Amino acid sequence: xxxxxxxxxxxxxxxxxxxxxxxxxxxxxxxxxxxxxxxxxxxxxxxxxxxxxxxxxxxxxxxxxxxxxxxxxxxxxxxxxxxxxxxxxxxxxxxxxxxxxxxxxxxxxxxxxxxxxxxxxxxxxxxxxxxxxxxxxxxxxxxxxxxxxxxxxxxxxxxxxxxxxxxxxxxxxxxxxxxxxxxxxxxxxxxxxxxxxxxxxxxxxxxxxxxxxxxxxxxxxxxxxxxxxxxxxxxxxxxxxxxxxxxxxxxxxxxxxxxxxxxxxxxxxxxxxxxxxxxxxxxxxxxxxxxxxxxxxxxxxxxxxxxxxxxxxxxxxx
Numbered sequence: 001x002x003x004x005x006x007x008x009x010x011x012x013x014x015x016x017x018x019x020x021x022x023x024x025x026x027x028x029x030x031x032x033x034x035x036x037x038x039x040x041x042x043x044x045x046x047x048x049x050x051x052x053x054x055x056x057x058x059x060x061x062x063x064x065x066x067x068x069x070x071x072x073x074x075x076x077x078x079x080x081x082x083x084x085x086x087x088x089x090x091x092x093x094x095x096x097x098x099x100x101x102x103x104x105x106x107x108x109x110x111x112x113x114x115x116x117x118x119x120x121x122x123x124x125x126x127x128x129x130x131x132x133x134x135x136x137x138x139x140x141x142x143x144x145x146x147x148x149x150x151x152x153x154x155x156x157x158x159x160x161x162x163x164x165x166x167x168x169x170x171x172x173x174x175x176x177x178x179x180x181x182x183x184x185x186x187x188x189x190x191x192x193x194x195x196x197x198x199x200x201x202x203x204x205x206x207x208x209x210x211x212x213x214x215x216x217x218x219x220x221x222x223x224x225x226x227x228x229x230x231x232x233x234x235x236x237x238x239x240x241x242x243x244x245x246x247x248x249x250x251x252x253x254x255x256x257x258x259x260x261x262x263x264x265x266x267x268x269x270x271x272x273x274x275x276x277x278x279x280x281x282x283x284x285x286x287x288x289x290x291x292x293x294x295x296x297x298x299x300x301x302x303x304x305x306x307x308x309x310x311x312x313x314x315x316x317x318x
Contacts, residue, residue, distance in 0.1 A: 054132045055142060058115045062143035066128060067179050068100065068112035077125060079114070082146070082175035088119065088126035096131050111136050111181070140172050140184040148173040149186055153226040157197035158185055159206040164248045166197040166207075194247050199237045200225040203271050207249050208286035209295040217273045233270045240267050256285040 045053060058065070066079040066088055077087035078100055090097045096114065117130035140147060149170035157168045167185040174181050188194040198207070203222045205212030224234045240263065241247075244255055255263050265284050269277045283294045 051135075054115075054134065055138055057132050058134055058138055059142050061115050061117065062146050063175075064117070064119075065113055065115050065134060065139070065143070065146075065175065067177075068114075079128065080177065081119065081126060081128075082177060082179070085177070086126050088128050090114070090116075090131050091120070091127050091129045094129065094131045096133065111179075113139070136181060137184075139174050139181060140170075140186060143174070144186070146175050147186075148178060149184075149189070151188065151193055152183065155183075156204075156223070157201055159198075159201045159249075160185075163187075164250050166194065166201050166247075168193055168197050191247075195238055195241050196225045198247055199234070199241060203237065203268070207252070208291075210283060210286040210291040211268070213295060213298050214272050214276060214280060217276045218271055219273055220271065222271075233267070236267045236270065237264070240264050253287045256287050261285050261288075 063083065064081075066081045068078055069080050069087070074087060077089045079088040079090070080086070081088050090100055100114075113134040113136060114128070114131045115134050116128040116132075118128075120127045120129065140149070149172050152169045152171050155169040157166050159166050165187055168188045169183055170186045172181040172184050172186075173179060188197055200222045201207050203211065203218070203225075205215050220231065220233070224231050225238070227234075230238070244251070244259075244263070246252055246255065252264075261284070263285070265281065269280060272280055283291045285291065
């Protein structure tokens with residue numbers, strides 16, 4: 001191993017440490033023993049696992065990120081580190097050195113980032129060691145402490161079913177150099193933005209399937225929640241959510257099942273045309289089994305009508 005430039009003793013120590021950590025893991029989580037076998041460790045990581053390892057490295061060193069500069073004055077030093085204006089290059093020992101040897105030539109268009117463990121050299125000529133490619137879309141999700149994000153209310157918020165929270169579109173800059181990134185949906189930083197976004201997605205029917213059936217019968221645009229001075233009907237929904245401190249779908253379900261089944265009913269009915277208010281009231285609250293059955297029936301009915309319409313159009317074409 002020494003002839004290949006690899007120190008044998010650190011590898012032996014690393015293997016001992018790996019075995020020690022595995023024993024702790026097996027005692028804590030016995031079910032994972034079958035997943036962490038020596039045979040599986042001998043298999044090189046697949047692309048998905050490689051991406052996960054790179055994300056872990058980024059999470060551990062969020063402040064040690066460098067960006068590829070497209071029009072650098074010195075092609076030998078094509079990177080800029082996030083903590084200074086200094087130019088940098090990747091150390092020749094890194095597997096990424098050949099990829100970026102000629103600067104940005106040969107690299108796909110768009111922003112390119114790497115994370116690094118250490119840097120050497122003078123202030124104006126830095127060499128980065130132990131580098132890994134970083135996808136731009138990982139930065140807002142993993143390195144939120146390094147972001148300067150500004151909410152963009154011109155784009156509608158969205159409800160994330162995986163996290164059970166509402167997300168708002170942000171204009172994003174990264175690091176002390178304020179590198180501009182592509183816009184991203186993030187959790188709102190302020191309670192006011194969180195309540196407004198949840199109220200809008202709730203009325204639009206993105207939080208509960210039941211309300212999506214009444215989307216065509218709304219008497220006003222839910223975009224009103226983003227205004228500086230919302231309409232009184234919007235303020236009524238915001239006050240109801242704020243009074244309960246509700247910012248998630250799970251909390252909504254808890255209120256309806258444990259506190260009041262009629263919570264938010266009057267405020268929601270004020271958004272729906274009078275011809276369908278009694279129908280909405282009969283299946284309230286949206287988390288009830290009755291509401292789920294009603295939603296499934298209406299969706300099945302709509303799909304059936306669409307199939308008949310498509311069939312009739314096909315017959316007329318013949």
